[in-house]
Amino acid sequence: MLTKKKNAVFGRYPSCDMLNNALRFLFDGDVDNAIDEIVFAIYKADGYLHTDVDDKLKERNEEHFKIL
DSSP states (O other): OOOOOTTOSTTSTTHHHHHHHHHHHHHTTOHHHHHHHHHHHHHHTTOOOOHHHHHHHHHHHHHHHHHO
8 A cells, every 4th residue: 555755745735635636627527627736736846847748838828818
């Protein structure tokens, strides 16, 4: 069985809750909100985005804001 380390930052609230929310969104077919929750979880965990992922997110956001 997998256990979480006591001092693991990524397993702490709110990152864990955000990732659980992302899974719920994915199960419901809501990919856009799932992506947002995952990105927020990464930022809350003081993480980083790889360059290619960051580029895709910027492209996605540009397309989204054109619609609005």
